Amino acid sequence: MLATVATKTFRDRWKGAVIGSVTLGLLLIFGMAVYRDIDLSVYTSLPEALRAMMNIPADADVGSIAYGAIYGSYGALTLAALAISSGAASIAGEERKGTIGLLLGNPKSRTHVLVSKAISVVLLAAIGALIMLAAGLAAPSMLSVDITGIHVGALMFHMFVNAVFYGFLALAIGGWTGSGATASGVTGGVMVLSFIGVGLLPVVSGLEDISKVLPWHYFNQSQPTINGVDWGHIGVLFAGIVVLFAAGLVGVNRRDLKSATVGVALIDRLRENRITQTVAERLAGSARVSHIWVKTASEHQGLVLITALTMFLIMGVLLGPMYSMIDELMLSAMDQFPETVLALFGGGDMSTPEGWYQLETFGMMAPIAVMVVTIAIGARALAGEEAHGTMGLLLANPISRSNVVLQKTFAMVLHGSIVGFSIFAGVALGSVLGGLGMNIGNIAATSALVTLLGLMFGALALALSAGAGRVKVAVFVPIGAALVSHVATSFLPLSENLAGYAKWSPFHYYLSSDPLNNGMPWGHAAVLSALALALVALAVVLFDRRDLRQTG
Amino acid sequence: MALESAIHAEGLTKHYGDVRALVDLDLDVYPGEVFGFLGPNGAGKTTMIRTILDEIRPTAGTASILGLDSHESSVEIRDHIGYVPGDLTMYPNLTGKDTLTYFANLRGGVDWDHVDTLAERLGSDLTKKIGDLSSGNRQKIGLIQAFMNRPELLIMDEPSSGLDPLVQREFQTMMREVVADGGTVFLSSHTLSEVQRVADRVGIIRKGKLIVVETVADLRSKAVRRVELRFDTEVDSSVFETFPGVRDVVVNNHHVVMSFDGQMESLLELATSRYTLEDITTQEADLEEIFLTYYRDVDGS
Numbered sequence: 001m002l003a004t005v006a007t008k009t010f011r012d013r014w015k016g017a018v019i020g021s022v023t024l025g026l027l028l029i030f031g032m033a034v035y036r037d038i039d040l041s042v043y044t045s046l047p048e049a050l051r052a053m054m055n056i057p058a059d060a061d062v063g064s065i066a067y068g069a070i071y072g073s074y075g076a077l078t079l080a081a082l083a084i085s086s087g088a089a090s091i092a093g094e095e096r097k098g099t100i101g102l103l104l105g106n107p108k109s110r111t112h113v114l115v116s117k118a119i120s121v122v123l124l125a126a127i128g129a130l131i132m133l134a135a136g137l138a139a140p141s142m143l144s145v146d147i148t149g150i151h152v153g154a155l156m157f158h159m160f161v162n163a164v165f166y167g168f169l170a171l172a173i174g175g176w177t178g179s180g181a182t183a184s185g186v187t188g189g190v191m192v193l194s195f196i197g198v199g200l201l202p203v204v205s206g207l208e209d210i211s212k213v214l215p216w217h218y219f220n221q222s223q224p225t226i227n228g229v230d231w232g233h234i235g236v237l238f239a240g241i242v243v244l245f246a247a248g249l250v251g252v253n254r255r256d257l258k259s260a261t262v263g264v265a266l267i268d269r270l271r272e273n274r275i276t277q278t279v280a281e282r283l284a285g286s287a288r289v290s291h292i293w294v295k296t297a298s299e300h301q302g303l304v305l306i307t308a309l310t311m312f313l314i315m316g317v318l319l320g321p322m323y324s325m326i327d328e329l330m331l332s333a334m335d336q337f338p339e340t341v342l343a344l345f346g347g348g349d350m351s352t353p354e355g356w357y358q359l360e361t362f363g364m365m366a367p368i369a370v371m372v373v374t375i376a377i378g379a380r381a382l383a384g385e386e387a388h389g390t391m392g393l394l395l396a397n398p399i400s401r402s403n404v405v406l407q408k409t410f411a412m413v414l415h416g417s418i419v420g421f422s423i424f425a426g427v428a429l430g431s432v433l434g435g436l437g438m439n440i441g442n443i444a445a446t447s448a449l450v451t452l453l454g455l456m457f458g459a460l461a462l463a464l465s466a467g468a469g470r471v472k473v474a475v476f477v478p479i480g481a482a483l484v485s486h487v488a489t490s491f492l493p494l495s496e497n498l499a500g501y502a503k504w505s506p507f508h509y510y511l512s513s514d515p516l517n518n519g520m521p522w523g524h525a526a527v528l529s530a531l532a533l534a535l536v537a538l539a540v541v542l543f544d545r546r547d548l549r550q551t552g
Numbered sequence: 553m554a555l556e557s558a559i560h561a562e563g564l565t566k567h568y569g570d571v572r573a574l575v576d577l578d579l580d581v582y583p584g585e586v587f588g589f590l591g592p593n594g595a596g597k598t599t600m601i602r603t604i605l606d607e608i609r610p611t612a613g614t615a616s617i618l619g620l621d622s623h624e625s626s627v628e629i630r631d632h633i634g635y636v637p638g639d640l641t642m643y644p645n646l647t648g649k650d651t652l653t654y655f656a657n658l659r660g661g662v663d664w665d666h667v668d669t670l671a672e673r674l675g676s677d678l679t680k681k682i683g684d685l686s687s688g689n690r691q692k693i694g695l696i697q698a699f700m701n702r703p704e705l706l707i708m709d710e711p712s713s714g715l716d717p718l719v720q721r722e723f724q725t726m727m728r729e730v731v732a733d734g735g736t737v738f739l740s741s742h743t744l745s746e747v748q749r750v751a752d753r754v755g756i757i758r759k760g761k762l763i764v765v766e767t768v769a770d771l772r773s774k775a776v777r778r779v780e781l782r783f784d785t786e787v788d789s790s791v792f793e794t795f796p797g798v799r800d801v802v803v804n805n806h807h808v809v810m811s812f813d814g815q816m817e818s819l820l821e822l823a824t825s826r827y828t829l830e831d832i833t834t835q836e837a838d839l840e841e842i843f844l845t846y847y848r849d850v851d852g853s
Binding site: 288289290291292295299388389390392393394395396397398399400545547548550 | 598602605606607608609626627628629630631633634635637639640641642643645646650651653654655657658659694697
């Protein structure tokens with residue numbers, strides 16, 4: 001039984017783990033090839049805290065920088081995300097699908113089921129880590145790069161334990177709440193915030209120690225690539241894993257299982273309360289189902305609200321005053337950066353507030369935030385209804401398929417724009433509060449660009465959703481494309497020979513013109529808009545032509 | 553202009569790779585009738601319905617609904633029909649009322665008094681969330697959704713699944729009412745008894761092929777039944793074996809079991825003329841047996 005459940009769960013998900021880790025492995029090889037071409041001496045002159053933030057060891061060489069930049073951030077985040085998705089789906093996922101009753105109809109306890117689900121989380125993380133380890137060992141010999149003194153195995157071990165930690169956090173939350181969305185949402189939030197925190201906090205003197213409460217600290221702050229496995233840090237993570245597993249066991253065993261998840265949102269409680277009934281009814285009832293786009297938008301309101309608020313408060317408002325607290329020493333060190341190296345971190349030159357915001361907010365987090373929303377909506381828009389079996393019923397009404405696609409697109413544009421606007425509002429307010437005097441128009445232009453970029457990848461998800469009718473394809477392909485595009489835009493300009501290829505990457509049309517300083521690059525905005533429109537048109541055509549899938 | 557066919561299919565064919573889900577299907581459903589579309593699971597009933605509703609596209613052939621091309625005019629068609637998909641799923645987070653409001657809005661409004669009447673007749677609670685309803689109660693919402701716009705044509709794929717007998721009877725009355733008002737009902741099912749109770753004509757589909765279209769009366773006269781007789785003495789199987797319409801006779805002491813597709817009266821006459829009949833059980837033959845009968849007929853002719 002243990003083995004059966006674990007094997008089935010593993011079989012359902014191994015493909016994602018393999019594709020993810022193979023992609024990362026290829027990116028590592030690519031990154032190492034680019035780094036081999038450039039002069040790395042500049043890294044050695046960086047202040048310690050900054051190097052720590054960027055995951056670069058003191059005696060930087062090609063190998064350690066490549067492992068740090070590719071595996072230390074992208075790789076660790078991907079592996080942890082894989083573990084989270086399988087952890088969150090474990091118990092809560094079976095409840096949502098309504099299969100948990102059937103599973104527990106067999107003579108095995110809930111504890112048994114949870115243990116086997118936990119085993120499959122560990123297995124998935126291990127497979128991913130092993131594939132990346134293989135690529136990590138193959139890359140230097142392929143490229144004749146010397147990696148003496150670099151502990152690839154130790155890095156992978158830290159990544160593995162780190163991923164299992166987040167997977168078990170999702171498992172525990174799913175076990176207590178029975179809601180996969182809550183489990184993956186909260187855990188994903190904890191992961192991203194602690195990743196950001198570990199990057200940010202050491203930059204400001206006095207706040208370094210706070211980062212020790214963040215789980216991500218125990219993944220890479222001991223620099224396993226250079227120093228080997230830090231058993232103290234691994235011990236902390238391992239203790240966390242044990243506690244989370246125990247918590248999951250208690251959670252799963254104490255509550256009523258759900259037959260099929262029906263989320264009780266705040267609005268539902270308000271509808272049941274006699275005082276708020278009338279208002280809530282208007283909001284939740286008649287208004288919510290007035291049009292397809294309103295209904296689609298309402299289904300994603302929680303995700304949008306959380307993403308927009310996080311971007312507004314943390315990545316926007318908070319960073320303004322924080323900039324004035326950064327060490328002078330570090331700022332002056334930033335002056336010594338050659339532009340090619342800065343390009344790697346989103347092109348941010350920290351000696352200016354524009355560079356600071358570019359490095360911290362716009363470089364990576366802003367595109368991720370918009371894309372989380374646009375890809376989620378784009379992917380679920382059509383394929384989601386097909387998978388749930390509601391598309392047939394929806395299309396039994398006198399509305400055309402293209403009408404459905406366009407209304408879903410409108411919901412995506414609306415939510416993407418809300419996140420884009422929250423980024424603009426947060427950064428603008430942060431600039432005012434910190435007295436940074438940034439150009440408001442340029443902040444608006446950059447926010448508009450990141451919104452367009454996100455919408456373009458969302459439109460890609462929509463087109464895949466329309467063409468293939470499968471949510472997984474429509475989620476993972478755009479994420480993969482975005483990852484490759486981001487890495488290509490960061491790395492290609494570093495190499496003189498390859499810089500010309502950067503314009504094939506959508507990210508190139510986002511920050512390459514330095515819009516925070518130079519304002520709106522209308523040509524670039526037009527390229528992104530045209531791509532997005534073309535993909536939406538493609539979605540309309542593909543969806544109109546295709547046989548709808550039957551439930552399942 | 554009076555319509556000739558509410559549903560007209562001509563050479564309708566659908567292949568999924570090597571699988572022939574529909575084979576050269578010709579069919580006419582006339583206005584003002586309840587048409588029962590009968591077939592075992594996997595026979596192609598759902599494929600047929602999904603094809604004429606433009607959810608999937610035929611490999612060959614054409615179909616029209618209410619005189620309109622099923623692909624070119626699919627949006628206009630859907631203005632005039634009600635549909636209950638097989639394996640009905642709806643949005644779990646919406647209440648029944650929300651769900652109906654959503655579809656009503658997509659249709660540009662609906663008569664809510666009519667909806668309330670329907671809900672009352674089926675005993676449906678519209679205030680609960682779909683996800684909290686049992687499958688039968690969910691099915692009721694699906695039925696209301698199909699009936700609420702007073703459609704000219706109802707297309708329903710195994711609509712009575714999960715309904716209790718009382719509700720099923722009410723549902724059958726509702727179907728007859730639609731027909732009485734000049735509407736048409738296309739009802740797919742895998743149970744003969746249900747179709748017999750409500751349909752005027754029946755089409756039987758098997759392995760993607762439409763085997764036969766008959767009136768219910770004709771079908772009933774042909775329908776094979778399993779008959780089990782118990783007598784007070786041992787009986788001789790040859791008495792029954794030679795009787796027309798009787799097949800597969802098995803005798804076990806006082807018991808005789810057989811398949812029979814003739815006049816019940818004549819069989820009873822035969823039985824009581826020879827022996828004293830103590831008990832009789834008859835069972836509707838299952839679909840597969842009826843199909844076999846038809847195959848025998850087809851092969852014979």
